Amino acid sequence: MVVPFAAIFGQAEDCDRILMSGLQVLLVAGTHGNEINGPWLLDQWSQTPELINTHGVGVVPVIGNPEALALGQRYLDCDLNRSFRLDLLRSPSILDREVVRAKQLLSFFGPEGSTPCQIVIDLHSTTAAMGSTLVVYGRRPADLALAALIQARLGLPIYLHDGDADQQGFLVERWPCGLVIEIGPVPQGLLKACIIEQTRLAVQACLKVLSSVSSGLATYPDQFVVHSHLGSLDLPRNTLGHPAACVHPYLQGRDWQPLQVGAPLFLRPDGEVFRFEGRDSPIPVFINEAAYVEKQIAMSLTYREVCPLPEQWQGALQQLVDC
Amino acid sequence: MVVPFAAIFGQAEDCDRILMSGLQVLLVAGTHGNEINGPWLLDQWSQTPELINTHGVGVVPVIGNPEALALGQRYLDCDLNRSFRLDLLRSPSILDREVVRAKQLLSFFGPEGSTPCQIVIDLHSTTAAMGSTLVVYGRRPADLALAALIQARLGLPIYLHDGDADQQGFLVERWPCGLVIEIGPVPQGLLKACIIEQTRLAVQACLKVLSSVSSGLATYPDQFVVHSHLGSLDLPRNTLGHPAACVHPYLQGRDWQPLQVGAPLFLRPDGEVFRFEGRDSPIPVFINEAAYVEKQIAMSLTYREVCPLPEQWQGALQQLVDC
Numbered sequence: 001m002v003v004p005f006a007a008i009f010g011q012a013e014d015c016d017r018i019l020m021s022g023l024q025v026l027l028v029a030g031t032h033g034n035e036i037n038g039p040w041l042l043d044q045w046s047q048t049p050e051l052i053n054t055h056g057v058g059v060v061p062v063i064g065n066p067e068a069l070a071l072g073q074r075y076l077d078c079d080l081n082r083s084f085r086l087d088l089l090r091s092p093s094i095l096d097r098e099v100v101r102a103k104q105l106l107s108f109f110g111p112e113g114s115t116p117c118q119i120v121i122d123l124h125s126t127t128a129a130m131g132s133t134l135v136v137y138g139r140r141p142a143d144l145a146l147a148a149l150i151q152a153r154l155g156l157p158i159y160l161h162d163g164d165a166d167q168q169g170f171l172v173e174r175w176p177c178g179l180v181i182e183i184g185p186v187p188q189g190l191l192k193a194c195i196i197e198q199t200r201l202a203v204q205a206c207l208k209v210l211s212s213v214s215s216g217l218a219t220y221p222d223q224f225v226v227h228s229h230l231g232s233l234d235l236p237r238n239t240l241g242h243p244a245a246c247v248h249p250y251l252q253g254r255d256w257q258p259l260q261v262g263a264p265l266f267l268r269p270d271g272e273v274f275r276f277e278g279r280d281s282p283i284p285v286f287i288n289e290a291a292y293v294e295k296q297i298a299m300s301l302t303y304r305e306v307c308p309l310p311e312q313w314q315g316a317l318q319q320l321v322d323c
Numbered sequence: 324m325v326v327p328f329a330a331i332f333g334q335a336e337d338c339d340r341i342l343m344s345g346l347q348v349l350l351v352a353g354t355h356g357n358e359i360n361g362p363w364l365l366d367q368w369s370q371t372p373e374l375i376n377t378h379g380v381g382v383v384p385v386i387g388n389p390e391a392l393a394l395g396q397r398y399l400d401c402d403l404n405r406s407f408r409l410d411l412l413r414s415p416s417i418l419d420r421e422v423v424r425a426k427q428l429l430s431f432f433g434p435e436g437s438t439p440c441q442i443v444i445d446l447h448s449t450t451a452a453m454g455s456t457l458v459v460y461g462r463r464p465a466d467l468a469l470a471a472l473i474q475a476r477l478g479l480p481i482y483l484h485d486g487d488a489d490q491q492g493f494l495v496e497r498w499p500c501g502l503v504i505e506i507g508p509v510p511q512g513l514l515k516a517c518i519i520e521q522t523r524l525a526v527q528a529c530l531k532v533l534s535s536v537s538s539g540l541a542t543y544p545d546q547f548v549v550h551s552h553l554g555s556l557d558l559p560r561n562t563l564g565h566p567a568a569c570v571h572p573y574l575q576g577r578d579w580q581p582l583q584v585g586a587p588l589f590l591r592p593d594g595e596v597f598r599f600e601g602r603d604s605p606i607p608v609f610i611n612e613a614a615y616v617e618k619q620i621a622m623s624l625t626y627r628e629v630c631p632l633p634e635q636w637q638g639a640l641q642q643l644v645d646c
Binding site: 040044186191192194242249291 | 363364366367371374395396450508509510511512513514515516517519520565566569570571572575590592593611613614616617
């Protein structure tokens, strides 16, 4: 089932119309206002609910940052997807519109909200050639069990963003279970049919596996593969702090391909090449993501882990679904 | 020769430092603040002048919209590259920052400005798969002679934007001769080495042919090819004016490839396909350019013309170069 389209704007008066029981999956798009393929999909689903209403799972679609979406900007005051830090949420004096919106989303759709959702799926896009990726924050059992099920169904890679003190306050962390679906490459502010379709397939896989958990028919894999966050690389910079090189064309688009010693990383205008001199063949992701320029991240590095899937993790997901 | 880097910010106090004689080519980048590859190139050239100072042509580099560039936005109040309409420039009451900037650029670098430039090259990028394109506005003899020379040297297609009442006030129109170099595909706000390199090659070809004109050694082709603007297509829209379909994945990236009857144009979420039903196989350009969403342009259509290059057109360019 799907709630009325009006609810995606998250206005208080709309919430009265939402009356559901059992598992509710919050489906967020437009957390960043210049990532418009997810919102397009939500809009279409809301007009034609049977497109999404096929798995017997309660879905609450919502636009994360409708004001930024209307302006085609990533955000107004600060990144909404870094605004869910507990210190920000607890501070009455912070009036950044995204922090206010974060509180609002939680008060409506948080686990203790007026329309409580137990699981959140947050739809994003990237200019990096990531393909379709599941992003999980930290090592919460229910998150990893859900990601493992989706990976078993659709083969998507899992980027495990863990232990990065500079990057905190992600939306999905404030729900008992949640993950990001990240699709690219697509320019900001651009509708692209193939990105919409990849997003649709990934969301449907999520709902399908949640439906299978709900009906007790989920087949969990014994193990799954994650790419765990090691750290991020910035562009080389000059003494003024401006970029002194750009991502080397060899590397552009090579997300998920291990970096070998000597691989070209960055290219200076005078032709000088900065090469990778580390070891252990880390695997780069988010290579040249436009939104990370301001965060001084040219790419992130990961390592591949094969993880067993303990039964108690399955139980953690089951418990949420059976709420 | 190249002027000091400070001049690219176009501050009045910097202009005192500029003292040149003979032909001056104004090289503008960052007319749109979210097209950052041209500005990057200007920055590098300004730090290493010999990169550009190889053709004996006076070059005045300038950032078109430094405030928008600093914010990573296309513009602040209105599109700078539609702000050079005579009615806007002559109105003392219009205070949009881009109109003010247009007047400022003209007062500094216009043909009657304090540092007069006779020819302008305006560097742009696009999310469409246009490759490297020369864009010429109207059929001014000197513009077309210059474009024909560059085409003969580098083979670039020429998009002749002519007679579109909805799109007026382009920067280059206010100089006696000028053209746009448009390179894509690249997302907005993203540095991409291959785009920088394509931009560099196109600018160097411009300067090289201007140098050959200056030294009387230019070899003009007898004819050249232009793609003349026919009109633009918008996305299908619903009764609320919202897009009801997106560009069909078949068409995405097929800029410059003639549209045949029945070719898929747009795709509705329910799978319905809008097909091209016109005749004469028009040639689409700017397919799915992110910045044109707000202009309600999903693509523009052109037709291919083979044009003779009359001697008097060559004379028009020669006269400007010999100023």
